[in-house]
Amino acid sequence: MLPIVKISVIGCGYLGAVHAACMADFGHEVIALDIDAAKVERLGQGIPPFHEPGFEDVLKRALASGRLRFTTDPSAIGEAELHFIAVGTPQRGGSYAADLSQVDTAVAFLLDHARSDEQPVVVAGKSTVPVGTAQSIADRLAEGGLDAVVVWNPEFLREGYAVADTTRPDRVVYGLPEDAERGEIGRAALDEVYRPIIDSGTPRLLVNYPTAELVKVAANSFLATKISFINSMAELCDATGADVTRLAEAIGHDDRIGPKFLQAGIGFGGGCLPKDIRAFMARAGELGVDQSLTFLREVDSINMRRRDHAVELAAQMCGGRLVGLKVAVLGLTFKPDSDDVRDSPALDIAGRLWGRGANVVATDPAGADAVRRVRPDLQIVDTADEALQGADLVMLLTAWRDYVALDPAHAKSLVAVPRIIDGRNALDPTAWSQAGWDYRGMGRTASTW
Numbered sequence: 001m002l003p004i005v006k007i008s009v010i011g012c013g014y015l016g017a018v019h020a021a022c023m024a025d026f027g028h029e030v031i032a033l034d035i036d037a038a039k040v041e042r043l044g045q046g047i048p049p050f051h052e053p054g055f056e057d058v059l060k061r062a063l064a065s066g067r068l069r070f071t072t073d074p075s076a077i078g079e080a081e082l083h084f085i086a087v088g089t090p091q092r093g094g095s096y097a098a099d100l101s102q103v104d105t106a107v108a109f110l111l112d113h114a115r116s117d118e119q120p121v122v123v124a125g126k127s128t129v130p131v132g133t134a135q136s137i138a139d140r141l142a143e144g145g146l147d148a149v150v151v152w153n154p155e156f157l158r159e160g161y162a163v164a165d166t167t168r169p170d171r172v173v174y175g176l177p178e179d180a181e182r183g184e185i186g187r188a189a190l191d192e193v194y195r196p197i198i199d200s201g202t203p204r205l206l207v208n209y210p211t212a213e214l215v216k217v218a219a220n221s222f223l224a225t226k227i228s229f230i231n232s233m234a235e236l237c238d239a240t241g242a243d244v245t246r247l248a249e250a251i252g253h254d255d256r257i258g259p260k261f262l263q264a265g266i267g268f269g270g271g272c273l274p275k276d277i278r279a280f281m282a283r284a285g286e287l288g289v290d291q292s293l294t295f296l297r298e299v300d301s302i303n304m305r306r307r308d309h310a311v312e313l314a315a316q317m318c319g320g321r322l323v324g325l326k327v328a329v330l331g332l333t334f335k336p337d338s339d340d341v342r343d344s345p346a347l348d349i350a351g352r353l354w355g356r357g358a359n360v361v362a363t364d365p366a367g368a369d370a371v372r373r374v375r376p377d378l379q380i381v382d383t384a385d386e387a388l389q390g391a392d393l394v395m396l397l398t399a400w401r402d403y404v405a406l407d408p409a410h411a412k413s414l415v416a417v418p419r420i421i422d423g424r425n426a427l428d429p430t431a432w433s434q435a436g437w438d439y440r441g442m443g444r445t446a447s448t449w
């Protein structure tokens with residue numbers, strides 16, 4: 001049995017809610033705080049406010065154990081010995097930089113309510129922040145009179161795998177203060193909380209603050225670069241008749257390169273990769289080393305070019321004009337197994353097609369509600385069959401299993417014209433071509449080899 005640690009988690013978004021439930025499931029006592037009363041209410045009833053496989057079970061189990069509570073009352077964090085900061089750091093309006101206002105609010109809550117009368121409290125930052133933030137939080141807490149050991153403990157969770165990534169991460173990183181004695185307090189506290197992870201032999205790296213902060217953005221930049229690299233190869237493949245999926249397979253056999261994150265298509269989106277690489281560039285500029293990250297500008301622009309390419313290809317396949325044509329859009333979320341449409345390439349493309357005069361009829365198994373909030377003008381139907389009915393063009397934009405499994409012959413019986421753009425290279429070009437479709441992938445064609 002673990003010694004129970006009393007924990008607060010500030011911020012109940014994706015990261016915070018999953019972290020709070022998993023930590024309670026580990027056996028700790030967790031109070032999770034958010035200013036959004038509706039979200040807190042739902043979470044407290046065991047209803048996840050977002051689509052995440054496996055989360056509902058952990059949440060319900062943690063609530064039933066009595067070790068997890070959700071609240072909007074910041075004074076409730078006063079009992080905790082360890083506080084996790086898990087608030088959002090979205091892109092600031094009109095700028096590439098991160099908006100740190102939620103971090104500032106968390107610091108204010110800590111100064112008002114955290115208690116360090118008998119021993120220092122530990123404050124573990126999990127949010128993705130510009131390098132330098134951990135030290136500035138430590139300074140502000142000290143100036144405000146709270147004896148806090150700040151540890152920077154970045155999170156690498158992927159949507160769709162959030163529970164597994166939280167409970168069985170590839171590695172844990174602790175960014176510790178320079179003062180060795182205080183660093184030891186932070187290390188011991190996190191080891192205690194993460195005991196099941198540490199005991200299972202997960203690599204644990206002890207580093208300084210800036211390293212921990214950079215690890216997160218470096219990892220995301222690398223992933224984004226890998227995707228844009230393969231998308232730039234897709235452009236070359238389109239120009240030469242090569243097949244980017246076979247090219248990715250071939251280079252991926254080299255284990256220095258590896259097969260993952262080489263899926264060419266309409267590019268990356270979501271609440272992390274796009275804003276994190278932009279915030280990283282903005283921070284590099286502030287630090288006077290913007291040249292070090294100019295390649296990320298290219299990564300971003302290759303990524304945005306994918307969306308232009310998909311829309312141009314749609315127009316080209318339809319004889320140059322989209323006005324009045326019915327386009328069936330399959331998938332709107334930024335990736336499958338998620339209801340997240342933040343910076344979704346699929347939604348952006350659907351909106352652009354609509355802007356070009358197409359009669360867009362879209363469908364998505366999980367993202368429809370979110371889309372209705374941000375794009376109420378888009379027509380959304382419940383099933384792929386409804387979307388396909390009478391379509392002049394079909395675009396597969398998010399590779400949900402059901403869409404990938406569509407039968408080309410059945411789909412052909414529904415549409416007006418059998419034309420399909422496979423924006424995720426998820427379909428079998430030969431099967432679709434043989435069924436009579438004009439199939440176009442992203443950097444691939446139907447070919448004998």
Ligand code: UDX
Nearest residue numbers: 156157158159261262263267268269270272273334335
């Ligand atoms: C990402 C990181 O993977 C995670 O470690 C970090 O903590 C948060 O950001 P997430 O945003 O959940 O996670 O999504 P991810 O699975 O990384 O996909 C990001 C985007 O890239 C999606 O739009 C996906 O469709 C796209 N993608 C991914 C590709 O276009 N090609 C690929 O090969 C892989």
